[in-house]
Each structure stands twice: as C-alpha cells, then as structure tokens.
Amino acid sequence: MPISMKEMVGGCCVCSDERGWAENPLVYCDGQGCNVAVHQACYGIVQVPTGPWFCRKCESQERAARVKCELCQQKDGALKRTDSGGWCHVVCALFIPEAxxxxxxxxxxxxxxxxxxxxxxxxxxxxxxxxRASKASTGACMQCNKNGCKQYFHVTCAQAQGLLCEEAGNYGDNVKYCGYCDYHYKKLVS
Structure with a gap:
C-alpha cells in the first residue's frame, strides 16, 4: 500500500482508531509539518492515491494562520471546506447534529x-x-448525551478526552454519534 509512514499518536483524526484495513486504510498527509492521518472512509477519500496525498488544508495552501474550524476554533486536525468557504473538522460535523x-x-x-x-x-x-477560559466560550458546543445533563463541550475537546462514541442507531445500519461528559462517560463504561 503506497502510504507514507509517519509517527502517529491517536490514529485517525476522525475516529481515533489506530488500525487500518485493506478496504479502509489509514492515509497520512504528506504536507510539511502536517500530522493528519485519516481512514479513507472517515475523510471521504474516493480513491486512495498511489503517490503523495495532501489533506484539504495542505492542498489549499491557504495561510495556516487563517485556517481554523468554525465550530471548535482549533487549527489542527482533519478539516474540510464549509459551504461558506470556511473550514470545519469532519469530526465536528459528525457530532454536531445540525451540520x-x-x-x-x-x-x-x-x-x-x-x-x-x-x-x-x-x-x-x-x-x-x-x-483555557478564553477558548471556553468560542465556537459551537455539543451537549452531554445523558438525558438531563447540562454539560457542554467542543467536539474536539471531548475527542481529546476520549469522551466520544458511536452507538447503534434505531434503523439498522445508522450510527448515532454521541458524546458524554467525563462523569457520565465513566458511568457508561464501568
């Protein structure tokens, strides 16, 4: 598989899984200083390239200072363009229901x-x-999926804490993207 190998921590920037599969390989961005790794299916890569591959941020060559997620305000990670010409993490779009x-x-x-x-x-x-009080009120937050819980958090903050999960949806194959506050996540997995 013609994928460049880079030191990766945490695996895929979208699902956090470190494993790759023949039918869904991990693809690493070849952009200078970029540490984006994504599964083909997690980033919507239709055809895995045989040569170098660049994430959308590196491909755009937009000044890095101008590129940040409209939902969480973070600059790193697997970003895609928004319909308004801005940027958004794929993971933020998956976990914020209206995106x-x-x-x-x-x-x-x-x-x-x-x-x-x-x-x-x-x-x-x-x-x-x-x-990080200055960042706490920026961007858009999701709410803990535990009924009645009023904790809010950025998707990428929850991802970094390991608080995101996928649960079986109501209609067979559908996946429900959920996030829990630290307290309710610990109760869920214990």
Missing amino acids: WFANVQTMEPIVLKNLPQERFNKICYVCEEKD
Missing part, C-alpha cells in the same frame, strides 16, 4: 447554515477545567 455533508461520499463541503445560535452561546466545560 451535514453536501456530498456524503466525499464528505464535503460541510454545511453549517442550519446550526442554531444557541450552540454558539455555550461554555465548554473541558476548556474551563483545562484553564
């Missing part, structure tokens, strides 16, 4: 126009706990 992909196969552009303003008025409890 969607205009083309499901290529997973781009990411459509954010249906996001309610309330998502942008929440405080990320993870940022607050990590002394």
